Amino acid sequence: MPTRVAVYGAGSWGTAFSMILADAGCEVSLWGRRPELIDAINSTRSNPDYLPGVTLPSGITATADAAQAAKGADVAVLTVTAQTLRPNLTTWAPLLAQDTVLVSLMKGVELSTASLMSEVIADVTGAGPERIAVVSGPNLAGEIIRRQPAASVVACADMNVAERLQAACHTPYFRPYTTTDVIGCELGGAVKNVIALAVGIADGHGLGSNTQAALITRGLAETTRLAQAMGANAQTLAGLAGMGDLVATCSSPLSRNHTFGANLGRGLTVAETTAVTKQTAEGVTSCRSVLDLARRHNVDMPLTETVVGIVHGGTSPQDAIKELMSRSAKPELH
Incomplete structure (x- = not known):
């Protein structure tokens, strides 16, 4: 069975990372808040607002229904803006299974609390460190969407989880390394x-x-x-x-x-x-x-x-x- 991944955020990086996951053999459900963009992604196999002119893999299905995206997800990838994570995740958390691994692609610090994104995830969901991971590195979406070679780091306190995620996003053009230093x-x-x-x-x-x-x-x-x-x-x-x-x-x-x-x-x-x-x-x-x-x-x-x-x-x-x-x-x- 392929790894099923819910990607929350249909902007540039969310779309590009969805492509990576699909190219690596995952089944991807890409959530976006605007139904018109979701319809365009499903009908044209591209994201006209953020990454126009690029054909997306068939392994990506877009949806504006957060519950539909969460259904059966082994992994939930969070790629909204940092300052909107807490209210969004408060809505999404009850939709996700208790063993879903939560992955942050966000690169920011919460303004009101000075919390890192992993800390916000833990606070909202109650998930332990073994269920929270971060993917970070020199990953400009405009280059990755053209499948140009890139590398990144998958961080999780549980190295076994980091290695699972590494396998889920390892493609001929995207090389992830692992660490426990979240x-x-x-x-x-x-x-x-x-x-x-x-x-x-x-x-x-x-x-x-x-x-x-x-x-x-x-x-x-x-x-x-x-x-x-x-x-x-x-x-x-x-x-x-x-x-x-x-x-x-x-x-x-x-x-x-x-x-x-x-x-x-x-x-x-x-x-x-x-x-x-x-x-x-x-x-x-x-x-x-x-x-x-x-x-x-x-x-x-x-x-x-x-x-x-x-x-x-x-x-x-x-x-x-x-x-x-x-x-x-x-x-x-x-």
């Missing part, structure tokens, strides 16, 4: 969005490769500090879920957060940038939650603090750059 994978995915905003702001402001390299490297340093303070393995942040995802998100024009930051760097306001952005840039909201986590754990995260100041405090990119560059000198490793 916290490290989640923080790498969440904080890289914040650093990508910073790199985008610098790019939009006309700054060059030296600046980009400095922001990426120092961004990784502050991400690693926070991850270690929260009990993660520093090596995780040097891998696909850390450095790999950071490089892809900070460098690619397909990155929503980089694009959002570039518009700010060119002089657009947050409201103007939001108006021209069709999809959610998770770092815009999560930067405040990441800074909250840093303060709770007494971790210095100057780039994150700078992004919060620009996005939510009205600081100009010029003033932010001057402030960063005038910080007191210190050893690189401290």
Whole structure:
């Protein structure tokens, strides 16, 4: 019997990951909230709103009925925006079986609680760590949907579950690795969005490769500090879920957060940038939650603090750059 997977969220990444699962031999039920989009996916075998022009495998069936998606699901993949997970999952949780494995594709931190997505899942569903997993890495949906080679990390406290999920999404073009470091994978995915905003702001402001390299490297340093303070393995942040995802998100024009930051760097306001952005840039909201986590754990995260100041405090990119560059000198490793 093929693994049956319910994917909640028919946006770019939810659709692309559904394709991966179907190509790996899973039976996929893709849930979306808009019936007109669901009808289009089923009738045209493509997602015209998010990934137009790409034919989806026959192993994917779309539905606007959350209960229908959950029926018989061995695995439930959650790929809505981070700030909507709690209310959505509160509705979906009673529909899922008690042994369904819950997988987060989301890369954000809840604003009101500063909770990681795995923590929100545990809080809402009561599931133990052996039923909660995370998939994270340099996974730009626009490239994966064209079946270009990519790699990722499947994290779960139970390695047997991680290996089951690894098999469920392993294809000739998508190579998943396994780890038990859920916290490290989640923080790498969440904080890289914040650093990508910073790199985008610098790019939009006309700054060059030296600046980009400095922001990426120092961004990784502050991400690693926070991850270690929260009990993660520093090596995780040097891998696909850390450095790999950071490089892809900070460098690619397909990155929503980089694009959002570039518009700010060119002089657009947050409201103007939001108006021209069709999809959610998770770092815009999560930067405040990441800074909250840093303060709770007494971790210095100057780039994150700078992004919060620009996005939510009205600081100009010029003033932010001057402030960063005038910080007191210190050893690189401290």
